[in-house]
Amino acid sequence: MVASQPCIxxxxxxxxxxxxxxxxxxxxxxxxxxxxxxxxxxxxSLCKGxxxxxxxxxxxxxxxxxxxxxLFIRALQNTAYYTLLVVPLAMFSxxxxxxxxxxxxxxxxxxxxxxxxxxxxSSVVSLSIIWKxxxxxxxxxxxxxxxxxxxIPPQNWLGNPDxxxxxxxxxxxWRGYGFWVIVFLAGLDAIPNDLYEAARVDGANAxxxxxxxxxxxxxxxxxxxxxxxxxxxxxxxDAVYMLTAGGPANASxxxxxxxxxxxxxxxxxxxxxxxxxxxxxxxxxxxxxxxKYIPSEVD
Amino acid sequence: MDxxxxxxxxxxxxxxxxxxxxxxVASIAPFVFMVLISFQHxxxxxxxxxRWIPRQPTIxxxxxxxxxxxxxxxxxxxxxxxxxxxxxxxxxxxxAGYVFAKKEFPGRELLFVLILSGIxxxxxxxxxxxxxxxxxxxxxxxxxxxxxxPLAMPLGxxxxxxxxxxxxxxxLDASRIDGCSEFGTFxxxxxxxxxxxxxxxxxxxxxxQWRDFLWPLIVAQKDVLKTLPVGLSVFxxxxxxxxxxxxxxxxxxxxxxxxVFLFFQRYFIxxxxxxxxxx
Numbered sequence: 001m002v003a004s005q006p007c008i009x010x011x012x013x014x015x016x017x018x019x020x021x022x023x024x025x026x027x028x029x030x031x032x033x034x035x036x037x038x039x040x041x042x043x044x045s046l047c048k049g050x051x052x053x054x055x056x057x058x059x060x061x062x063x064x065x066x067x068x069x070x071l072f073i074r075a076l077q078n079t080a081y082y083t084l085l086v087v088p089l090a091m092f093s094x095x096x097x098x099x100x101x102x103x104x105x106x107x108x109x110x111x112x113x114x115x116x117x118x119x120x121x122s123s124v125v126s127l128s129i130i131w132k133x134x135x136x137x138x139x140x141x142x143x144x145x146x147x148x149x150x151x152i153p154p155q156n157w158l159g160n161p162d163x164x165x166x167x168x169x170x171x172x173x174w175r176g177y178g179f180w181v182i183v184f185l186a187g188l189d190a191i192p193n194d195l196y197e198a199a200r201v202d203g204a205n206a207x208x209x210x211x212x213x214x215x216x217x218x219x220x221x222x223x224x225x226x227x228x229x230x231x232x233x234x235x236x237x238d239a240v241y242m243l244t245a246g247g248p249a250n251a252s253x254x255x256x257x258x259x260x261x262x263x264x265x266x267x268x269x270x271x272x273x274x275x276x277x278x279x280x281x282x283x284x285x286x287x288x289x290x291x292k293y294i295p296s297e298v299d
Numbered sequence: 300m301d302x303x304x305x306x307x308x309x310x311x312x313x314x315x316x317x318x319x320x321x322x323x324v325a326s327i328a329p330f331v332f333m334v335l336i337s338f339q340h341x342x343x344x345x346x347x348x349x350r351w352i353p354r355q356p357t358i359x360x361x362x363x364x365x366x367x368x369x370x371x372x373x374x375x376x377x378x379x380x381x382x383x384x385x386x387x388x389x390x391x392x393x394x395a396g397y398v399f400a401k402k403e404f405p406g407r408e409l410l411f412v413l414i415l416s417g418i419x420x421x422x423x424x425x426x427x428x429x430x431x432x433x434x435x436x437x438x439x440x441x442x443x444x445x446x447x448x449p450l451a452m453p454l455g456x457x458x459x460x461x462x463x464x465x466x467x468x469x470x471l472d473a474s475r476i477d478g479c480s481e482f483g484t485f486x487x488x489x490x491x492x493x494x495x496x497x498x499x500x501x502x503x504x505x506x507x508q509w510r511d512f513l514w515p516l517i518v519a520q521k522d523v524l525k526t527l528p529v530g531l532s533v534f535x536x537x538x539x540x541x542x543x544x545x546x547x548x549x550x551x552x553x554x555x556x557x558x559v560f561l562f563f564q565r566y567f568i569x570x571x572x573x574x575x576x577x578x
Contacts, residue, residue, distance in 0.1 A: 018481045023394070025391045025394065025395075026392060029447065030451050030453065033432070033447065033448040035413075035417075037432065038424055041425070103315045114561075115322075115323035119326060122510070122552075123509065123510040123512060125527075125531050126531060126552050129548075130332070130549055131329065142332055174326070174329075231421075235423065237513060255423070256422075263426075275423075276424040279423055280421055284419060
């Protein structure tokens with residue numbers, strides 16, 4: 001116990017003051033760049049106007065407009081389509097890889113981890129420039145040469161409205177699965193070894209160990225990646241900006257892409273804010289639902 | 300009789316090593332392609348079939364990149380912004396994390412929940428008003444405009460609180476009895492003890508800043524203030540058909556950081572999984 005010290009202020013008040021003193025720099029930043037912007041966005045979503053023309057209060061008009069705006073609905077559908085492709089595919093491939101890598105000798109584990117991690121070190125912009133060349137629709141394009149080996153005819157990867165989302169999904173998985181694998185490996189690392197030994201003593205085979213021990217114990221990792229995978233992919237922007245600029249004919253436009261266009265190119269600030277707020281609620285609801293209905297506890 | 304289990308064992312080993320090996324090749328192949336193309340000027344128009352290995356390698360592509368007016372400035376801007384943000388996040392957010400971990404004060408729970416919920420807010424919501432705020436503060440096209448808003452990202456506060464909760468309170472009390480001021484205790488006792496947590500947060504923050512695109516795209520409109528990703532996003536459209544120059548630029552933008560990565564690989568992998576730490 002600390003003995004009470006002679007001091008002008010009572011000890012407790014002084015303690016509170018210190019605490020707030022330490023907090024002040026961060027709180028100032030948080031209020032200025034997060035709390036205030038969120039409240040401002042709510043207000044802007046009830047306005048119309050732009051960066052140059054100024055804004056005017058219009059009530060809930062923007063929300064009705066969003067509901068009837070076919071481009072926004074399209075962007076929302078595209079965003080959902082991206083997420084529903086990326087999350088399960090990345091989840092399955094990275095889990096499979098992590099289970100295999102876990103069985104490798106430590107030296108090779110590190111080699112593979114470094115290789116998978118390479119794309120994570122570079123910005124999406126750099127990676128997109130490489131992949132734009134890989135996606136070249138020409139018969140000699142790198143990807144077309146590769147699929148040609150399997151007898152598939154050349155494709156216009158980013159120019160075909162049916163192919164553009166799967167192409168970007170491929171890029172996003174290539175770019176991100178190193179991270180997913182490493183998170184799964186960390187989850188596998190956390191499973192105590194005695195559990196495996198006990199199971200082996202009891203005569204369990206590899207399949208039983210996988211389905212009764214490994215997978216159930218990976219549940220928290222799985223839930224984390226699911227929740228974060230949704231939050232990240234619902235905000236897909238960089239790759240769309242670089243690879244397709246939303247095209248062809250808005251076939252690859254995402255919500256954040258459309259927010260950016262409306263705010264900084266179309267002078268539709270209020271409408272952009274409305275879509276941002278709607279995105280916030282969609283992410284919030286999905287996150288709450290996932291946390292509520294998918295058990296993370298290990299039985 | 301003997302052969303079947305042996306075959307099974309060989310087959311498992313082939314799968315265990317083969318699949319991750321193929322995945323590694325898939326991860327690296329685009330980078331190999333980048334290096335090869337960066338040494339030739341006109342790649343796809345040139346030959347049929349395409350020439351992957353340059354017959355007459357040239358470094359003109361690299362010279363063209365280095366002659367671009369502000370390329371080296373973009374490299375500097377990226378390094379400067381990312382390291383400044385990292386240093387300030389480490390100081391400011393660990394101060395906040397420390398208070399939430401070790402101090403009692405009114406409004407503590409409420410404030411913490413409020414800050415934590417900031418993690419879920421999409422950038423698309425904060426970016427437009429943040430642009431106005433930065434503009435009203437007169438910070439458009441300035442380093443503070445690039446640096447200040449990212450400092451508010453709440454993950455570090457949460458992370459440092461989790462880490463500092465594990466520090467023994469007796470030690471902190473002892474230092475206070477020895478006459479250390481509150482800030483002295485924090486600076487001389489708490490921070491040194493939190494080094495592993497700080498390392499992870501530092502690497503994570505640096506990586507996020509190094510790769511960030513949306514915010515610098517909006518706030519840095521002057522060419523001299525662009526960060527590498529923003530500069531490159533414009534640059535590559537100017538050399539639309541010269542893939543060699545594009546690849547050279549990408550390579551030059553990746554290499555400095557890649558060297559750092561290879562040296563500190565282990566810490567990076569830890570730093571990037573920081574989001575996975577639960578508590």
